[in-house]
Amino acid sequence: MTSQExxxxxxxxxxxxxxxxxxxxxxxxxADLMYVRGVNATTLDDVIAASGTSKSQLYRHFPSKEDLVHxxxxxxxxxxxERENQRLERLNSFRGLVRWRDALVQAxxxxxxxxxxxxxxxxNELADSDEQAVVSLAELFARWEGLLAAGLRRIQDKxxxxxxxxxxxxxxxxxxxxxxxxxxxxxxxxCRPMEIALDLALAQVRTYLIDA
Amino acid sequence: MTSQExxxxxxxxxxxxxxxxxxxxxxxxxADLMYVRGVNATTLDDVIAASGTSKSQLYRHFPSKEDLVHxxxxxxxxxxxERENQRLERLNSFRGLVRWRDALVQAxxxxxxxxxxxxxxxxNELADSDEQAVVSLAELFARWEGLLAAGLRRIQDKxxxxxxxxxxxxxxxxxxxxxxxxxxxxxxxxCRPMEIALDLALAQVRTYLIDA
DNA sequence: AATTAATTGGACTTTATAGTCCCGTTTTAC
DNA sequence: GTAAAACGGGACTATAAAGTCCAATTAATT
Numbered sequence: 090m091t092s093q094e095x096x097x098x099x100x101x102x103x104x105x106x107x108x109x110x111x112x113x114x115x116x117x118x119x120a121d122l123m124y125v126r127g128v129n130a131t132t133l134d135d136v137i138a139a140s141g142t143s144k145s146q147l148y149r150h151f152p153s154k155e156d157l158v159h160x161x162x163x164x165x166x167x168x169x170x171e172r173e174n175q176r177l178e179r180l181n182s183f184r185g186l187v188r189w190r191d192a193l194v195q196a197x198x199x200x201x202x203x204x205x206x207x208x209x210x211x212x213n214e215l216a217d218s219d220e221q222a223v224v225s226l227a228e229l230f231a232r233w234e235g236l237l238a239a240g241l242r243r244i245q246d247k248x249x250x251x252x253x254x255x256x257x258x259x260x261x262x263x264x265x266x267x268x269x270x271x272x273x274x275x276x277x278x279x280c281r282p283m284e285i286a287l288d289l290a291l292a293q294v295r296t297y298l299i300d301a
Numbered sequence: 302m303t304s305q306e307x308x309x310x311x312x313x314x315x316x317x318x319x320x321x322x323x324x325x326x327x328x329x330x331x332a333d334l335m336y337v338r339g340v341n342a343t344t345l346d347d348v349i350a351a352s353g354t355s356k357s358q359l360y361r362h363f364p365s366k367e368d369l370v371h372x373x374x375x376x377x378x379x380x381x382x383e384r385e386n387q388r389l390e391r392l393n394s395f396r397g398l399v400r401w402r403d404a405l406v407q408a409x410x411x412x413x414x415x416x417x418x419x420x421x422x423x424x425n426e427l428a429d430s431d432e433q434a435v436v437s438l439a440e441l442f443a444r445w446e447g448l449l450a451a452g453l454r455r456i457q458d459k460x461x462x463x464x465x466x467x468x469x470x471x472x473x474x475x476x477x478x479x480x481x482x483x484x485x486x487x488x489x490x491x492c493r494p495m496e497i498a499l500d501l502a503l504a505q506v507r508t509y510l511i512d513a
Numbered sequence: 514a515a516t517t518a519a520t521t522g523g524a525c526t527t528t529a530t531a532g533t534c535c536c537g538t539t540t541t542a543c
Numbered sequence: 544g545t546a547a548a549a550c551g552g553g554a555c556t557a558t559a560a561a562g563t564c565c566a567a568t569t570a571a572t573t
Contacts, residue, residue: 107540108550126429129341132530143552144532154531205428212488213425216417217338227488258497261485262478265498269481273473276424276439285470286477293505317570320520344560355522360562 112150114140120161124207128158128214155219158211162222165207166229173236180240181247183298190287193267197283202274208233209268234260241294254297266290324362326352332373336419340370340426367431370423374434377419378441385448392452393459395510402499405479409495414486420445421480446472453506466509478502 104112118140122131133154137144151157176189204210208229215222234257241256267290270283316324330352334343345366349355363369388401416422420441427434446469453468479502482495 105540105549111550127426130430133532134530145534145553146551148532149550205425209484210425210428212484213417213422214339216422216487218342223488223490227490230485230488258501261494261497262501265478265481265485265494266474266502267481268484269477269479269498272421272425272480272484273442273477275428276435276442278435278439282473282477285473286481289470289474289505290478290501292508293501296504296508317519319570323520345562346560356562357523357564358521361520364562366561 108150111140111142111146115142115147115150116157116160116164119157120164120207123158123161123211124165124204128161128211133157158215158219158222159225162208162211162225162229165211166225169208170229170232170236173233177236177240181243182249183244183295186240186244186291186294190291194280194284194287197271197274198280201278202271202276202280202283203278205271205275206268209271230264234264237263249299249301250294251297251299254294259294259297262293263287263290320362323352323354323358327354327359327362328369328372328376331369332376332419335370335373335423336377336416340373340423345369370427370431370434371437374420374423374437374441377423378437381420382441382444382448385445389448389452393455394461395456395507397452398503398506402503406492406496406499409483409486410492413490414483414488414492414495415490417483417487418480421483442476446476449475461511461513462506463509463511466506471506471509474505475499475502 115136119131119136122135122139126135133144133147136157137147147157151160176192180186180189208226212223212226212230215226237260238256241250241254241259244250245252245254245256266286267283270286273282273286274280327348331343331348334347334351338347345356345359348369349359359369363372388404392398392401420438424435424438424442427438449472450468453462453466453471456462457464457466457468478498479495482498485494485498486492
């Protein structure tokens with residue numbers, strides 16, 4: 090082999106700017122479709138139409154639909170982690186946690202609970218058919234909970250949260266309330282259950298609050 | 302037409318005992334398969350093989366796969382509501398709620414979180430493709446929450462739970478924690494997140510407890 | 514016991530969708 | 544400016560799964 094892996098498409102295609110842009114369009118279109126219709130109900134022809142590309146391009150960048158799904162998970166994971174990191178990295182008060190809740194509830198209310206959480210729905214849909222996807226999603230959930238736990242620990246360090254509180258467990262509880270809330274809201278076509286679920290989880294955190 | 306609707310298969314087939322038994326075998330086999338693999342990944346040929354029947358029988362009893370799915374939801378709904386009714390109809394103490402939690406956690410731990418909640422997974426999988434299924438599932442969730450709310454109200458009537466507590470909201474919170482817990486447990490291949498989620502939701506109920 | 518109606522089995526058809534192939538066009542690098 | 548490589552379009556194949564049909568069997572009714 091010469092300077093780089095010889096293989097073109099498969100293996101390690103060193104993309105030009107144009108190719109990278111095409112790949113991006115495909116992944117973004119797939120992510121959108123899979124979010125609103127589900128992974129299974131999204132066909133590759135749908136993705137081609139939505140991205141304005143063609144089948145050979147799609148298969149050049151992704152050897153199989155499964156690979157495309159993995160790319161979508163990576164994209165969604167990056168988007169959500171970026172958003173949540175921004176919201177949570179400086180979290181250091183209960184009020185901040187309430188703002189976090191407000192943002193999620195508002196976004197969900199705009200669509201009457203439809204679609205749910207991009208990561209949660211994929212986790213459910215792929216749970217029994219794509220182990221690699223499940224592993225990635227489990228990691229993302231863990232990182233997301235880690236962000237919450239770190240924020241709670243900062244509140245604790247400020248002395249505003251009792252040392253009796255276990256930040257990791259509370260973070261898991263908040264994430265479960267969020268995911269369960271998403272599911273109930275989606276089923277009821279109404280974001281209210283998600284709001285209630287998050288509020289109860291927040292009330293549980295409030296229990297450990299130490300008023301200044 | 303004679304005494305009854307003439308139509309055989311479609312409409313209102315008055316089944317003989319044998320026919321009813323066959324129908325039952327089909328629905329039960331489908332329910333099992335759809336629980337462990339998901340609705341989409343379960344083919345009608347799978348159902349035929351597992352139930353020991355044939356395609357014409359399947360189509361005699363169910364005009365389409367969608368109808369079979371509806372029957373599965375009805376069966377699962379009945380099973381779960383029966384089980385939950387038994388566990389919750391005489392609930393009148395916090396200890397009883399803990400026992401409810403224990404039963405769910407133990408069942409989930411036996412399978413390391415796999416499969417999740419039959420209703421929850423279906424709700425997620427069918428959310429964007431089968432509106433009638435979603436309506437049925439939403440009703441089942443509402444009845445399930447109703448059972449919890451009624452139990453909480455009995456605890457309240459006994460004077461063991463503050464009148465400040467809102468049984469309906471707490472019930473929604475418990476259900477969200479349960480469903481979110483199921484999802485996280487399934488993704489992590491570990492029932493622990495579900496245990497934590499339920500425990501935090503229970504702690505929230507405990508907040509309103511009035512010790513005798 | 515004969516007749517009729519319901520039930521059953523499985524081969525067959527259709528359709529949707531993942532995945533392949535090839536040729537023409539555009540970009541990039543020297 | 545030209546050659547080589549990457550990109551793009553879409554017709555084509557393979558396959559799996561839903562859904563149809565009809566002949567054979569079994570159960571009910573008189």
